[in-house]
Amino acid sequence: MQPGPKNSITDVSGIKVGHAQDMKLMSGTTVVLPEDAAVGAVDCRGGAPGTRETDALHSANLVEEVHAVVLSGGSAMGLDSAGGVAAWLKTQGRGFPVAKDVLVPIVPAAILFDLLNGGEKSSIDEHTYFEFGKKAAADASYECTSGNVGAGTGAKAGTLKGGIGTASLQQNSKNYTEKDFTVGALAAVNSFGSVTMPYLPNFWAWPFERNAEYGGMGAPNVFSANNKTSEKNNTNELELDFDFKSPFEGPLQTYNKNYKSGNDAFTNNISTNTTLCVVATDANLNKAQAQRVAIMAQDGFARSIRPVHTPFDGDTVFVLATGKIPLSNMPSIDIARLGMMAADCVARAIARGVYTAESLGIWPCYMDSIKK
Numbered sequence: 001m002q003p004g005p006k007n008s009i010t011d012v013s014g015i016k017v018g019h020a021q022d023m024k025l026m027s028g029t030t031v032v033l034p035e036d037a038a039v040g041a042v043d044c045r046g047g048a049p050g051t052r053e054t055d056a057l058h059s060a061n062l063v064e065e066v067h068a069v070v071l072s073g074g075s076a077m078g079l080d081s082a083g084g085v086a087a088w089l090k091t092q093g094r095g096f097p098v099a100k101d102v103l104v105p106i107v108p109a110a111i112l113f114d115l116l117n118g119g120e121k122s123s124i125d126e127h128t129y130f131e132f133g134k135k136a137a138a139d140a141s142y143e144c145t146s147g148n149v150g151a152g153t154g155a156k157a158g159t160l161k162g163g164i165g166t167a168s169l170q171q172n173s174k175n176y177t178e179k180d181f182t183v184g185a186l187a188a189v190n191s192f193g194s195v196t197m198p199y200l201p202n203f204w205a206w207p208f209e210r211n212a213e214y215g216g217m218g219a220p221n222v223f224s225a226n227n228k229t230s231e232k233n234n235t236n237e238l239e240l241d242f243d244f245k246s247p248f249e250g251p252l253q254t255y256n257k258n259y260k261s262g263n264d265a266f267t268n269n270i271s272t273n274t275t276l277c278v279v280a281t282d283a284n285l286n287k288a289q290a291q292r293v294a295i296m297a298q299d300g301f302a303r304s305i306r307p308v309h310t311p312f313d314g315d316t317v318f319v320l321a322t323g324k325i326p327l328s329n330m331p332s333i334d335i336a337r338l339g340m341m342a343a344d345c346v347a348r349a350i351a352r353g354v355y356t357a358e359s360l361g362i363w364p365c366y367m368d369s370i371k372k
Helices: 075-091 128-138 253-260 264-271 287-297 299-304 331-355 366-370
Strands: 015-022 027-034 038-044 069-072 096-099 102-104 109-111 164-170 182-188 276-283 316-325
Touching (some): 027 075, 027 182, 038 287, 069 128, 069 276, 075 109, 164 331, 276 287, 287 299, 287 316, 287 331, 299 331, 331 366
Parallel strands (some): 069 109, 276 316
Antiparallel strands (some): 027 069, 096 102, 182 276
């Protein structure tokens, strides 16, 4: 398996991505838009979710397919963006047919909390995120921008700037019994936990990196966060304690300055989070099979963020299956393989979301931090 040509969720045929954001507001919306309705599923972990239409994705419920998935900043107000996407879809004649000439677009959505990042939130009204949704849908394309865009505009990851990340894998099998599936993931990274090891620039997701896509830092050279050798057994150990103060080689000056000065935007934002992800595949899945892939994809969160699924996070994974490639005569094996691919793509997309982000407001980005 190798990344697709764009190493993006848009390597899955028929998947488009659109973003809309306001840099002064420091917030935005991202939409993942299949060309045709796709089978959808969701898996939500963590203690602070904010979602719309996720119950419709349950395998026992009526609706089989969805027309878009929305990820947005803005906390509960950001759910309005799904209404904007639905309004745009109606203008395109797309939706679930409930009667003659009556279509209802099915647009599941999830939000992250970015209200305390220093942006001009007083300008938010009932139109803000609705318009973000309309614009993101109208601008959707087969290219996927990463970093400070869409739902990742005002995001942060631990004490680093978060953002939008994406990754893909394509299976090119020489075994005639296996199918050549493509899986892609898009993540809006706004985690309570850190994506890097304490005091080190190495990503937790380093074992899954492909082609130096997030810097090629690899494994830590010294398995000790404080560059100390364990006195207990005289071997190098990786310090696993979570420390807000130290993304890399010690407390960041930015952190100390804001923390000690009582900067409310900084101190409050420590516990305002949620990472969101959409996984897409060209496999022909039913809702129950897509749900299993969503469950397995959550492993990518655990591989790339520590701690994860906390009381402050509403970590959510959506799955879209476009149905272009049928499963083999061993569907359970296919589902296991797709879930594995999904988890790897999620971990990589999360790391890439932080790697490609740029410093904004009080949050330093990864690239600026490793220069210190």
